[in-house]
Amino acid sequence: MLFLSAILLFVVITVHWIATVYRAFIGxxxxxTTSEAKLYFSNLTTPAAxxxxxxxxxxxxIGDSMIIYRLWVVWIHNKIVLVVPILTLTAFTVVASVSTSVEEHSRxxxxxxxxxxxxxxxxxxNVYCTSFIGWKIWTITRITRLSSPSGGTELRHFLVIVVESAALYALWAVLFLQVIY
Structure with a gap:
């Protein structure tokens, strides 16, 4: 599931960046002239935009769905843990769809x-899913540290990777919020 999602995500991001580079080249x-470039970039109804x-x-x-799927797997298919991220993903999908439609008619x-x-x-x-995944890994690591001679070190390394990647994503979202506000 994650492998196919990663391939789909790669294709979607590639198409997005091809459109971005195409618009930048045209613009x-x-x-x-500069005024024509400004007109081109402000026209959000072009097919490339x-x-x-x-x-x-x-x-x-797709990216948020992947992290929700990881949460579901780590929490051993517990549906109660999925309520908040599914609600936020649904709200994101609705708001982003309406926003994209509004942008097409805006200057x-x-x-x-x-x-x-x-x-x-x-x-x-992202923060919700990463926190719950991290908490589950941390509690399992704590339990295995007490009962295993390896001390659960493999899981701690995995926890660090999960938290660092989520922190980078969260930092990007915060920086984007600074642009908007």
């Missing part, structure tokens, strides 16, 4: 009042 190289936005939203949905991407909620929702999903 910076193919437009003769729509593809860029849609695939960005898809990448977040400025920052005019969209819903745009500020998408990084908050994905940040809540």
């Amino acid at each position: 910076f190289v193919c437009t003769p 729509v593809i860029q936005d849609v695939f960005l939203v898809l990448s977040y949905v 400025n991407v920052f005019d969209d009042p819903l745009m500020r909620y998408t990084p908050i929702l994905t940040l809540v999903t």
Whole structure:
């Protein structure tokens, strides 16, 4: 499941970046004047801009779904733990879809009042899932440290990797929030 999701995420992010590079090339190289470039970049109804936005939203949905799936596996298919992240993922999907639709009819991407909620929702999903995964790994490590000669060191290394990757993602979301606010 995670392998297929990772491949899908790679494809979606690649399409997003192809659209981003294409728009940058058209805007910076193919437009003769600065005012035309500004007009091009402010036009969010071009196919490349729509593809860029849609695939960005898809990448977040897939990425957040992957971390929710990891939470579900680590918590041994406990559905109660999934309530909050599924609600935030659903809210993110609805808000991002509406926001993308609003941006297509706007002259400025920052005019969209819903745009500020998408990084908050994905940040809540990420922090919640990472905290619960980390807590579960920490408690298992504590138990194995008492009963195992290895002391649960393998799990502690895994815990550090999970927390560091989530911290990088959370830092990106916080920096994006600073741009919006």
